Amino acid sequence: MQQSLVLQQALTWKMNQSLHQSIEILQLSGIELYDYVQKMAEENPLIEDVQPIDKQVLTQFHGETDAFENMNASKKNMYEQLKESLYMLSIPEERIKQAVLFGIDSLDENGYLDISMEAWAESCQLSIEDIEQALSYLQALDPPGIGARSLQECIRLQLKEMDCDYPFLDDLFENNLFLIAEEDIDTLAETYAITADEAGRLIANMKLCHPNPGKLLDQEETAYIIPEAAVFKEDGEWRLSFFNWSSPTIQIRDDMLQMTMPKDGAAYLKEKKKEVEMLKQAIQYRGKTLEQVLRIIVNKQLGFFEEGIAALKPLTLQEIADALNLHVSTISRTISHKYLQTDAGILRVKYLLQREARKGEGVARVVVKQHVRQIIAEEDETSPLSDEKIREKLETLYHMYVARRTVMKYREELDIPSSAKRKRRMDRRDD
Template sequence: MQQSLVLKQALSWKMNQSLHQSIEILQLSGIELYDYVQKIAEENPLIEDIRPIDQQVLSQFHGETNAFENMNASKKNMYEQLKENVYMLSIPEDTLKQAVFFGIDSLNENGYLDITLEDWAANCQLTIEETEQALSYLQALDPPGIGARNLQECIQLQLKEMDCDYPFLEDLFEHHLVLIAEEDVSALAEKYAITEDEASKLITNMKLCHPNPGKLLEQEETEYIIPEAAVFREDGEWQLSFFNWSSPTIQIRDDILQMDMPKEGADFLKEKKKEVEMLEQAIQYRGKTLEQVLRIIVNKQLSFFEEGLTALKPLTLQDIADTLDLHVSTISRTISHKYLQTDFGILRVKYLLQRETRKGEGIARVVVKQYVHQIIADEDPGHPLSDEKIRMKLEDLYQVYVARRTVMKYREELGILSSSKRKRRTNGSND
């Protein structure tokens, strides 16, 4: 009986060890996986070589033989990463862009704004309204919560990103935060006249909020940005081709296994062989899961590769998990730190997952935000459009049906002033 118990415990430990390794490897990028295997090889005499790179396949997409020349190997701190992402925002004026850079430099290490709007405005020679616009651009950067002036605003910015932007949040933070701490769903629902499902979702999402978003941009090691696979058109068909470093091949020294040696040495090598077998299984699982997930994403987003941003479709981690009958956390780990080589450059896989504007509409939020940006860019500067008129144009031009409040939310996320403030700035510039 005791022997059976010990055997089960040993088997359970082995299974847990194997599962832990599979999970760890699943979330590594190709170059991180190569480094991981290299470290194991240093302590395993059976591993002779690791071959991750096929230069011929690489040159097909990069036009050169040195894979590492296309890597971004520089170590970037929080401030540098945020400044890089500023160029992804549509900021109309250089003075505003410089003000956003100043705001980034005014963040503390936790990502909070360490300067008053008045001092920010004075340093950049802007009005308070212009500075507020610069702040809205800063707070539109990832991760959500960056640029907050206090913990309450930090949490609210993150909840806004999660679609939990309730009008009563300020009152909740100031007077009834104990309801969140005690997870009192019924009392929270009754107090603010929401359903218990909404109250439960709010409590869950608040737990997911990070109190120090700047810490999420810390980089302890050099980060290499290199794609796992390439999406390209060949003979009129879209193809997905994986680079070899995505699934490194391990070569074993069979000659050592065939040598005569004492039992202690033979047992040691036997254990090291099992280590290699577990490692190879974990690598195969990573490769198989990554391929399944990327193929679903690419097939779903083929219109994006054909037409660009406005053709992106709604797609979530849950959609992929349901298709593959896997847990959402597995899909999340699979796409973590993964990139694709495309005609638009190297894209983060996560970018191809977009939430829906409204359930059943079939339109990604990023697409509607692009439409809003285009409508405002085309408006008469002397007669800027109100949020209601933008909503009507969305219906007329793009057959997109959203509420005026949604238009306002997307406009603010784009860092664009309200129509009255845009008109005031236009009139001011004509004086």
Template sequence: MKPNLIQQQTLQWKMNQTLLQSIHILQLSSIELTDYINEVVKENPLIEEVNYDYDIQQYRKSHSEDVSIDINRKEETMYDKLKFQLSGVKVPKELKPVVEYGIDSLNDDGYLDIDLETWAEDCRTTVPMAEKALSYIQSLEPTGIGARNLSECISLQLKEMGKDYPFVMDLMEHHLEWVATENVEEIAGYYETTEEIAAEVIDSIKLCHPKPGLLLNTQQPEYIIPEAMIFKENGSWKIKFYKWANPTIKISDMYHNLMGMEKEADSFLKEKYRQVEWLKQAIHYRTNTLEDIITLIVEKQYDYFEHGIMMMKALTLSDIADELDLHVSTISRAINQKYVQTPKGVFPIKYFLPSGVRQKNGKKTASNVIKYLIQEMIDMENKRKPLSDQAIKERLLDEYDIDIARRTVMKYREQLHIPASTKRRKR
């Protein structure tokens, strides 16, 4: 066959250096940004000074009494480790951002912190696609990662062991106290099996880890510093960004003095100058994006800042992305592992973007509000007769007109690290 020269026009998107660096720096916390800039300074002779205006160590000393604030080099997180595993899995290109969003939506214990409908809505995809993305997450190690509740977590681990008992899900959801008290007779009688099998089920469950995310999280405490301060002044809420989140980079006069030297040296200096300019633009992009996001959050959660947790609204990444005309992944990267200081303490920015539970009247109740109410009920309960998950569900409906499933109560209770009623009972 005679070869032919064919001219074909194709549309291709290529990231330039500035965009790549902007995306990378957008994800960094203030501590990581400081470390990154320090590394650039070491190999770029044109940078004369980086002005952070207010030293991080000064901040540490002035807030030494606040136990929620401290500083340390950030360790590799559970999210980092899972995404590294994901890089070795063949995931369809269109599904990868959906999977990564799911990983970012896991709580510290490794459980999925949003429902599939919210996940699909935030990623502008379908529920079946979110389910498929979840299957990829649940294929990662350790087994149990990505579970939506304790029963699913245990079930996934038992399947991995080759011990997939048909009644385990029901046992974990409705009769967990039988497992806790090792009530072999009740399990055998209720599920019409032998006591030997019931005992084997209990022994197998004991081998499972109830919080697989902890196996990936660093055991050392994670220390943090905030990006900004949210405070009230003269009757209005304001935002002040700490200078370390937006440092000023000064170029040495040496650059202008040495320009016009021999070609090789001149080329080197120009390259180092471009590097500084890229870095400045990336820092500027990070600062502006964070400022826009936090400003909008304060606006949307105004009632929370004024009146407290009971006034917090359900707010999603998608809501913020639509308002700012940005992609959801950009918002996710910008707020990941970043914190703000408020009159009530230091909180991750994600705290102000709680998922919501839709009620019969069509309105959504923020998950943080429901968790707060559950915590209050349990704090005030009779310790001799602690409230069951079903009792909490009924009280939420009767007293606050919040209608959620019992399993949702159990999920939120576990996220609050509160044991089941059988473990809370005191004689």
């Protein structure tokens, strides 16, 4: 029992001490980052000033909304987002799918399974084997680590996504976790008969793991909608330009470092200097990663900036992660609470990541939904189109091939009644 307690404390300590600042800064918006650095400046006497930030930006951008985002304006919590993600999984048996939904509702706020397998099976009136299958589907959802029953399993699930799930991990967690905390590559490699490169990669990947994956699906929004960068056309080419508040510059007091002082004072300033250097590195990493991610997104969606919603292409976090050789959770944190200034207004970066309507077709769901909305808006009100007729028009007019039930699903998501109800509504209006 004591070993399990030590494991949790040590692993949590490792994640918090080594990663907390980098993870937190990565997912902050520009104005949140500035406030964060200002708070650090209050606690660190070496920080003289933080530049630059234009306070007028608050007046300029505060209160602006994104027209495109109004199509999906409601905030979704972790449970709703996970249930929406089930569409990506092919679950042939309805009873297993219902068990997965029950499992999602049984997660705690951090994304951990808060029910025993036996209680889950009893509640769904299924066998343990069925529940184990449901658990495998649940744990296949993003972000990796969702549905874990312990911190150790949470980390292993994330390492598995990184192709770093070694058979010796159980022993490492139970007996030699200090090797990770101390980043002792040589001893780790020798103990488990792996190469130094493999040991270094394992330590680096463990740093990327998030101890509370449910927090990555937090619905909390920023107080101000302020863009990180602007997308604009200049000399016939689309360009991406970052605002200066996206990466604040920290000025330190060199005079304090040159002062002669007692040993304790010198050690204190040395520690504070190290804090500033770590902060600068975290800010630099945030800026570099954000720029790389945004350039991929903008280049992929150039058609959208030229033609609007109808030209949006499917794009996923995994595609970006693969292109940059980063973990998908890193991409998710990078675009969290981030906005772009465009000709159409301020746009949430996440809006530019769209799911595919039908695998292999290369058409984003939002585009199909937009056409469904347009077709219905232009229909003869005295003879509303059935879902099958809408499907045929999508095929004829836009060369989009989706099933009738998909049309029905999108129509319902758009809160548009069926053709029969639209007809009755028209008849009552005539009366």
